[in-house]
Structures are given as structure tokens and as C-alpha cells.
Amino acid sequence: MARVLLIEDDAETAGVVLADLRGRGHVVTWAATGPEGARAAREGAWGAIIVDRMLPGQDGLGVLQDLRRDGDRTPALVLSALGDVDERIRGLRAGGDDYLAKPFALGELAARIEALLRRPVDSRETLLRVGSLEIDLISGTGRRGTRDLALLPRELKLLAYLMRAPGQIVTRAMLFEEVWNYRFTPKSNLIDVHLGRLRRKLEAHGEPPLIQNVRGLGFTFTPDA
Amino acid sequence: MPDLLRSTTVRWALGIALWSVLLALTMFAFIYWQTAAYLREELAETLRLEVRAVVADPASAVLRVDTWTAMDPHANHYGGLFGPDGALRAGNLDAMPKHLPRDGDAYRVSAVVQVAWRRLDDEIWAAALPLPDGSTVVIAHDSDEIDRVRVTTLRALGLGLVPTLALSGLGGLLLARRGRRRLAATEAALAEVMRGDLRRRLPVGNRGDEFDRLAANVNRMLDEIEHLMGEVRSVGDAVAHDLRTPLTRLRARLERSRTQARTVEEFHETIDQGLAWIDQTLAMVTAVLRLGAMEEGRRTAFAPIDLGEVAAAAVDLFEPSAEEKDVRLTLAVAAGLPAIQGDRDLCFEALSNLLDNALKFTPQGGAVSVRLTRLGGTVSLTVEDTGPGLPATERGKIFQRFYRSEIARQTQGNGLGLSLVAAIAKLHDATVSVHPAATGGCRFDLSFPVATNG
Numbered sequence: 006m007a008r009v010l011l012i013e014d015d016a017e018t019a020g021v022v023l024a025d026l027r028g029r030g031h032v033v034t035w036a037a038t039g040p041e042g043a044r045a046a047r048e049g050a051w052g053a054i055i056v057d058r059m060l061p062g063q064d065g066l067g068v069l070q071d072l073r074r075d076g077d078r079t080p081a082l083v084l085s086a087l088g089d090v091d092e093r094i095r096g097l098r099a100g101g102d103d104y105l106a107k108p109f110a111l112g113e114l115a116a117r118i119e120a121l122l123r124r125p126v127d128s129r130e131t132l133l134r135v136g137s138l139e140i141d142l143i144s145g146t147g148r149r150g151t152r153d154l155a156l157l158p159r160e161l162k163l164l165a166y167l168m169r170a171p172g173q174i175v176t177r178a179m180l181f182e183e184v185w186n187y188r189f190t191p192k193s194n195l196i197d198v199h200l201g202r203l204r205r206k207l208e209a210h211g212e213p214p215l216i217q218n219v220r221g222l223g224f225t226f227t228p229d230a
Numbered sequence: 231m232p233d234l235l236r237s238t239t240v241r242w243a244l245g246i247a248l249w250s251v252l253l254a255l256t257m258f259a260f261i262y263w264q265t266a267a268y269l270r271e272e273l274a275e276t277l278r279l280e281v282r283a284v285v286a287d288p289a290s291a292v293l294r295v296d297t298w299t300a301m302d303p304h305a306n307h308y309g310g311l312f313g314p315d316g317a318l319r320a321g322n323l324d325a326m327p328k329h330l331p332r333d334g335d336a337y338r339v340s341a342v343v344q345v346a347w348r349r350l351d352d353e354i355w356a357a358a359l360p361l362p363d364g365s366t367v368v369i370a371h372d373s374d375e376i377d378r379v380r381v382t383t384l385r386a387l388g389l390g391l392v393p394t395l396a397l398s399g400l401g402g403l404l405l406a407r408r409g410r411r412r413l414a415a416t417e418a419a420l421a422e423v424m425r426g427d428l429r430r431r432l433p434v435g436n437r438g439d440e441f442d443r444l445a446a447n448v449n450r451m452l453d454e455i456e457h458l459m460g461e462v463r464s465v466g467d468a469v470a471h472d473l474r475t476p477l478t479r480l481r482a483r484l485e486r487s488r489t490q491a492r493t494v495e496e497f498h499e500t501i502d503q504g505l506a507w508i509d510q511t512l513a514m515v516t517a518v519l520r521l522g523a524m525e526e527g528r529r530t531a532f533a534p535i536d537l538g539e540v541a542a543a544a545v546d547l548f549e550p551s552a553e554e555k556d557v558r559l560t561l562a563v564a565a566g567l568p569a570i571q572g573d574r575d576l577c578f579e580a581l582s583n584l585l586d587n588a589l590k591f592t593p594q595g596g597a598v599s600v601r602l603t604r605l606g607g608t609v610s611l612t613v614e615d616t617g618p619g620l621p622a623t624e625r626g627k628i629f630q631r632f633y634r635s636e637i638a639r640q641t642q643g644n645g646l647g648l649s650l651v652a653a654i655a656k657l658h659d660a661t662v663s664v665h666p667a668a669t670g671g672c673r674f675d676l677s678f679p680v681a682t683n684g
Binding site for chain 2: 091094095106108186189191192194195198199202
């Protein structure tokens with residue numbers, strides 16, 4: 006399992022995140038200040054780093070910028086305060102790979118960290134085949150078993166994203182960001198309606214379900230064979 | 231006194247007084263210089279003519295010198311006829327003045343003169359010419375007259391300056407007193423405002439001068455501040471109220487579950503419901519904070535964006551939901567739309583809020599249309615629905631924070647969606663307005679200025 010470095014000054018938040026990620030099988034180390042985190046980041050080999058925006062000693066974005074300048078490309082997720090309009094842009098400019106505003110659902114953080122740990126996904130692959138499902142991103146066609154699926158471009162993208170992370174939880178926000186490429190928190194039912202429509206197409210002939218709902222969080226793609 | 235010196239009016243008055251003194255000094259100096267030069271030239275001319283007249287008629291030289299010295303009621307005519315040996319033959323000069331050139335021109339020299347049988351040293355103006363017989367004739371006049379002009383001028387200056395200074399000073403003081411009296415009322419009113427009474431206003435006179443205009447402007451500023459304070463207060467009240475509702479529910483639910491829930495499932499259900507309420511509360515807090523951040527005008531993420539692409543993605547996001555509700559959702563984008571300068575995520579959010587709003591109020595079988603058109607220097611984004619529409623009285627209010635129309639009260643929402651649209655519009659220098667649609671529903675217009683710098 007991957008080693009994750011958490012740089013977060015609030016002990017309460019850190020404790021909950023540590024327990025949650027450890028419960029999911031990750032090895033997590035905690036650093037409470039900017040300089041401490043920067044030292045730990047340099048000394049260890051990490052699968053991913055979670056860094057809080059505001060830290061004592063050195064700002065989280067500063068820590069990240071220093072690491073990136075030194076050529077460290079470890080995937081990093083920036084945590085920031087609630088309600089900031091342009092914090093995400095700053096986080097990404099500083100070298101962050103993902104961004105999450107506080108307060109967040111633990112499931113959301115875990116799903117995003119797991120997505121970062123999976124990187125790099127070979128997104129050049131255009132023919133995806135998982136179980137009985139097969140899609141061709143170039144021709145825009147899909148097939149379940151021998152049955153042709155009439156998929157809209159957006160549905161094809163949704164499906165591709167899910168198929169590339171079989172068995173993993175993909176949150177609604179992650180799906181939305183990936184497929185629509187906007188940063189915004191849509192009402193959860195909007196995404197659910199899209200997934201429902203996609204699911205009906207996949208299971209039109211009574212085939213076993215491929216996409217499962219994860220209560221309150223998102224979806225998982227489970228291969229059927 | 232230091233207080234008085236700090237007064238602008240007093241300082242102006244002092245400045246003007248100093249300036250008058252300087253002007254007076256310059257003028258007096260000029261007048262003195264001109265008068266003295268004139269008198270000097272007049273005197274010199276008289277002396278030159280007189281001495282030449284004596285030389286022209288050497289035979290009657292003695293007589294002429296005596297006549298010159300005699301026709302003098304004020305005893306300031308001098309003259310002398312000196313023999314080749316330097317002895318005085320006629321006149322009242324004691325001796326030939328030293329350093330007096332014998333060229334017929336007038337010079338200022340010192341000489342010993344006899345006035346009323348007394349001998350005294352005096353400064354005189356004199357002209358001298360030699361006679362054919364080797365003697366010298368001197369015609370002179372004392373310089374007292376010219377000196378008196380200087381003294382008189384200086385005295386006049388002194389006498390004139392004192393009242394000038396006094397009058398300027400007095401005028402300045404009076405002006406300052408008047409200014410301070412007018413300002414005193416203003417200062418008192420301002421003190422009240424600073425103590426926290428925002429309803430106080432400055433007194434405005436009817437003179438329409440700078441003071442009145444300034445006071446009127448300050449009053450307008452106070453109006454705006456009072457209005458904003460009121461808004462902040464009502465927003466604070468609304469936030470507190472909207473937070474209390476879900477928190478009250480949450481508290482009751484937790485308390486009840488603690489005593490009544492028996493199975494793990496029942497506890498899970500309570501926790502899920504609690505989380506949902508907390509998320510709803512957080513969404514509102516987030517919206518309020520985002521509104522604040524946007525009002526500070528942060529534009530870090532601004533770049534040229536294609537609204538057509540934003541609209542297509544938003545319509546795509548809402549399309550299945552509209553279909554489920556049996557509402558026709560259409561998009562029409564004019565060809566060749568220019569880019570606008572903006573934040574694509576925020577524009578998406580604004581359009582999403584408008585679409586969410588439109589779909590919420592459009593009944594089954596209705597239609598929602600999104601149109602992008604170019605209107606002069608703007609790109610106009612229009613969202614039109616076939617819902618019940620909005621009474622004219624509510625049109626101005628729906629962009630206010632926490633405002634929820636009568637119809638909206640029965641639906642979900644926190645009354646911040648359209649406020650966010652308005653804030654996003656303002657951040658983009660765009661205008662947002664709502665109109666009755668031809669179909670009876672609402673038409674929202676967002677007009678973005680076209681990007682000028684690419």
C-alpha cells in the first residue's frame with residue numbers, strides 16, 4: 006500500500022484523516038508544520054502528499070512550490086479554507102494536482118487520494134475493455150457483450166472515466182470535474198440522473214449492473230466478469 | 231493661538247497680508263526711485279543752464295552769482311566765483327568744492343557753505359565751469375529736497391503698512407471665525423456619527439458653496455454607509471436564521487435517536503440525515519463566503535473564455551434532468567461570438583444557477599431556452615422559461631441575498647443562487663436583469679462586455 010504524507014496543522018482534522026486513510030489500508034505520516042512537512046517530503050518516498058493551504062512556519066503552497074522547483078513530482082492534493090473563489094487556481098499554479106475545500110467528506114478525500122495514487126493513467130488508450138463492456142473512444146461506439154450501445158459523447162466520457170478505475174470509488178464531484186471539466190459543485194441529483202440514464206442503457210436487456218451507487222458519495226464501476 | 235494658526239483661513243489671511251506688504255514695498259520703492267530721479271534731473275538741468283548762462287556773459291559773472299544766491303527764500307541756493315588763485319570773489323561757498331569737475335555738469339559733492347552768517351558742511355549738487363579769465367564759477371543747490379522725498383516716502387510707507395497689516399489680520403480672523411462657526415456644526419454632527427449614530431446628517435446651508443457641496447456629498451456617503459450597514463445586518467440576521475433551522479432539526483434528531491434508536495441501521499439513518507443537514511448548512515455558509523470573496527473583486531482566474539462552450543456544457547449537464555421533468559431544454563448560440571474576459575468556472579456556475587432556477591419553476595411540458603447573442607459590444611446570455619413568471623414588484627428584489635419569492639418559498643433553496651449570479655455578473659462587469667418573457671415566464675439576461683485585450 007502506498008505511503009501518504011499529510012501536512013496539516015489542526016490535530017483534530019489530522020487525527021480523523023489519519024484514522025480514515027489508515028482504515029483504508031494506507032500508510033500515513035503526519036507533519037504539523039510547513040518546515041516539518043517540507044523535511045518529511047524530501048526525506049521519504051511518498052505515493053501522494055496532502056498539504057493544507059495554511060500552515061505555521063511555511064505556507065502550504067510555499068512548501069509545494071519548493072518541492073516542485075527541486076523536481077519532486079509526487080502527486081499532491083491541496084486542502085484550503087471554505088469559500089475561496091480563486092484558491093484552487095493558486096493551488097494548481099503552485100504545483101498541486103488536485104484541490105479540496107474544507108470542510109470535506111472523508112470519503113471524498115480518500116477517493117481523490119486513491120485517484121492520485123493510481124496516476125498516471127494511460128489516457129492515450131482509446132479502446133477500453135472491462136469484462137463484457139467494450140468502448141472505442143475514437144469511433145464513439147460501445148458494446149456490451151454482443152449488443153451495440155447507443156452512447157452520447159458525454160456518456161462515453163463518463164464510462165471511460167469509470168472503466169479506468171474499476172473497483173474504485175469515484176465521487177460525483179470527481180466525475181463532474183473530469184467529464185465536464187468545470188470546477189463547481191452541482192446538485193447531486195444532476196449527476197445521478199446522468200448515471201441513471203447511462204445505467205439504463207448498460208442494463209437494458211437485464212444484464213447485471215456494472216455501476217454501483219456508493220451511498221452519499223459517488224459510484225463504483227464493478228466489472229461483471 | 232496654535233489652534234488659530236492651524237486654521238486654514240487664518241493662514242490664508244496671513245499669506246494675503248504678507249503679499250500686500252510685499253506689493254506695497256515694491257510700489258513705494260518704484261515711486262521713490264522715479265520721483266527722486268525726476269527731481270535730481272530737474273535740479274541738474276537748472277544748475278547746468280545757470281552755470282552756462284554765467285559763462286556766456288563773463289562780464290556780469292559776479293552779478294549773476296549774487297542774483298542766484300539772493301533769489302532764494304529758503305537759503306538753499308549756493309554759488310561761488312573763484313579767482314584763478316582760488317579766492318572767493320562772490321557767492322556764499324567757502325571754498326571751491328573738491329573733486330568737482332569743471333565741465334558744466336551737475337554732481338553731488340560735499341562743501342562748506344555760509345548760511346545766515348554761519349558756516350556748515352553740507353551735501354550739495356553743484357555744476358562748475360571755467361571763465362576765460364581763469365576764474366571758476368560754481369552754481370549749486372543743496373540736496374535736502376531730494377533727501378526729504380526719501381524721508382517722506384519712507385514715512386508714507388510706514389504709515390500705510392501698519393493699517394494694511396492690521397486690516398488683513400483682522401479680515402483673516404473674521405473669515406476664520408466665520409469658517410469655524412460653520413464648521414463647528416459640521417464637526418458636532420460628525421462626532422455624533424463617529425460615536426455610532428449613523429442616522430445623523432451634516433447641516434447643509436443654502437449657499438451652494440464648497441462647504442455645502444462637501445456636506446451634501448458626505449451626507450450621500452453616509453446614506454450609502456447606512457444602507458450597507460442595514461444590508462449587512464439583515465444578511466447577518468438571515469444567515470443566523472437559516473443556520474438555526476437545520477441546526478435545530480439536527481439537534482432534535484440527534485437527541486431523539488440517542489434515546490430511541492435501537493438498531494445500527496437506525497443510527498446510520500440518523501447520521502446520514504444529520505450529514506445531509508450539515509452539508510446543506512455548509513453549502514449556505516460557503517455561498518455567503520464566496521459572495522464576500524467575489525465582492526472583493528478577485529479576478530485571479532480571468533482569461534478569455536468562450537461562452538458558447540460554457541453554455542453547451544451547462545445545458546448538457548441539465549439536459550437529462552429536464553427530460554425527466556418533461557421540460558424541453560434548448561440551446562441557440564449565434565455564430566462567430568467573440569470571447570469575453572472571465573472565469574469559466576464562475577460563468578458556468580452563474581448559468582447553472584439560472585438553469586436550476588428556470589427548471590425549478592417550469593411546469594411539466596414547458597420549455598427552457600438558452601440563447602447566446604451578440605448585442606453591440608456585449609455578449610448576451612439569455613435564459614427564458616415558461617414558468618409562472620415574476621410579479622413586477624419582485625423583479626428588483628430577487629438578486630438580493632436570502633430573498634425568496636412567494637413561489638420559491640415552497641421549493642428547496644437558500645435564496646442565494648441568484649445573489650451569486652448577480653455577484654458573478656458584477657465581477658465580470660456584466661449586467662444581469664430579469665424581464666417578463668413573451669411566453670409568460672421569466673427571461674434572465676446576462677450581458678458580458680466583449681474582451682478587448684484578446
